[in-house]
Amino acid sequence: MALTRDQVRAIALLARVRVPDEGLEPMAKEISGILHWIEQLNEVDTEGVEPMTSVVAMTLPMRPDAVDDGGDPAAVLKGAPEPVDGFYAVPKVVE
Amino acid sequence: MSALTDLGIAEAAAGLAKRDFSAVELARAHIAAVAGARALNAFIVETPDAALAAAAESDKRRQDGRSLGVLDGIPLAIKDLFCTEGVQTTAGSRILKGFVPAYESTVTRNLKRAGAAMIGKTNLDEFAMGSSNITSAFGPVKNPWGPPLGRAGNKELVPGGSSGGSAAAIAAGLALGATGTDTGGSIRQPASFCGIVGLKPTYGRCSRFGIVAFASSLDQAGPMTRNVKDAALMLGAMAGHDPRDSTSAPIPCPDFARAAIAPVKGLRVGIPKEYRIEGMSSEIDALWRKGEQWLREQGAEVVEVSLPHTRYALPTYYIVAPAEASSNLARYDGVRFGLRVPGETLDDMYMNTRAAGFGPEVRRRILIGTYVLSAGYYDAYYLKAQKVRALIARDFRDAFATVDAILAPTAPSPAFAIGEKTEDPIAMYLNDVFTVPASLAGLPAMSVPAGLSAGGLPLGLQIIGRAFDEETVLRAGAAIERAAGFDTRPSRLVPAKAGKGDR
DSSP states (O other), rough: OOOOOOHHHHHHHTOOOOOOOHHHHHHHHHHHHHHHHGGGGGSSSSSTOOOOOOSSSSOOOOOOOOSSSOHHHHHHHTTTTTTTTTTTEEEOOOO | OOGGGGHHHHHHHHHHHHSSSOOHEEEHHHHHHHHTGGGGEEEEEOOOHHHHHHHHHHHHHHHHOOOOOOOTTOOEEEEEEEETTOOOTTTGGGGGTTTSSSSOOHHHHHHHHHHHHEEEEEEOSSGGGOSSSTTTTOOOOOOOTTTOOEEEEEEEOOOOSSSSHHHHHTTTTSSSSEEESSSSSTTTTHHHHHHHEEOOOOOSSOTTTTBBSOOTOEEEEEEEEHHHHHHHHHHHHHOSSTTTTTOOOOOOOOOOOTTSSSTTTOOEEEEGGGSOOOOOOHHHHHHHHHHHHHHHHHOOEEEEETTTTTTGGHHHHHHHHHHHHHHGGGOOOOOOOOOOOSSHHHHHHHHHHHHHHHHHHHHHHHHHHHHHHTTTIIIIIHHHHHHHHHHHHHHHHHHTTTTEEEEEOOOOSSSSBBBTTOSSSSHHHGGGTTTTHHHHOOOOOOEEEEEEETSSSSEEEEEEEOOOOOHHHHHHHHHHHHHHHOOOOOTTSOOOGOOOOOO
């Protein structure tokens, strides 16, 4: 299916990736081309086929609900953009 | 004795054990080689001091009779997708430029515990998305098989991707082994393009903890080396159960190196007829038939098998992988780490950061992934793809009811020039036509250099095995290696006089 400029704008907003106005048309064309190629999957009869949800047949393991790591604020804060008094300070993300 | 940078891992380990040379000498030779090959752009970060320190410790252990084994003191290159404590890890992206992890990936931790000396972090396609290395924010890697060899004119060649820096490093003698990761062919295709061995293990064999995630149901780490035995040795050190990755398989690892020396007499090898695609180049077809012949001559039984859904593997992959990527890459939002580009509102900051931090291919895949997962389209695209994926996995299960391994080409062509196939994304995606099916099914697969193209460039053959049967993959791969006798090396970085000795 062919995507419109407005659809690309909406997807870009969902993905939080800015696409400038002049980039909408080329992006719509590129993605439409890829989607068109992908749609050959419609030829495949998947009636009654269970979707693959795990690659290797394996039950997810359980572990005891216990702390087994951590307690090293200095190491964690090394990665912080602006550490403040032992806090991992970030821009306000909740209004 | 050949030059220290010409050795395999097993040979180097033997030399270290006999005190022919020290780990420090081995490290110095490789550090010099890396410095002399910067034109290839194979490394994003070089870590000579850490390599020398690790080598000195290794020498001390060996002196004290406490050697950690075959990898102790071996210089390795690490794909810059593995988090390395205290050393910048970028995934080839601007958005992670300057990111220094406070922790170590399990695979690199395992290798370091085995005594390996990391000499640097290798370049890759941004977030491992690509088959040419041209999407790296740090510039493309050049294939050591390119000019001035003159075999393909004056154009620089791609090393393949996404593990192109690792493949180029091994081919050019900059490390004895390297880590790669493979999501749809990112170990095998560059191995084929650079004339080296690349093994993608079974999904779950190596821990994904600390590897920058691309598509979580497909990503798998593996070794890239000069020969099959080395791949087995390196895999043995990388693999194993890790409680920090819930998809890591809680099963013991066999002795991979032992498997690599077993004969193939009596092995049943399948040739999937659907891989003989329309428009396949005659030299790839001829090499594939030669591979069949080599296995037959060593006592294997070669039969035709059918994998009926092969042609749907690529479109399935280009739904599943972008969908998982769009979700995994949501974490790069400029808030907690990495690049931050300010904006008037919070959403502006997110959008500015992600537009500036991600390159065009990554942005494109995020948008496709977001679209195929969005309300109203999920069933038509993502769910449909997961159903076709189940059929592709079933094809392999059916085939492996009658054969022990599958032989196929690794890539549809030899290395192409930098700048080719950039206009049409689908033309680039087609590079992975022979590697993606095994990825979707989670199966182990290995590329082994098998010959040269008419233009003098390396071509690989691929062995695919049953889940958790890397042993048979190694066994069949070693048989191809023995018969092919591929010992051609790119000469671009090795002046004729420096090749003193055997080669």
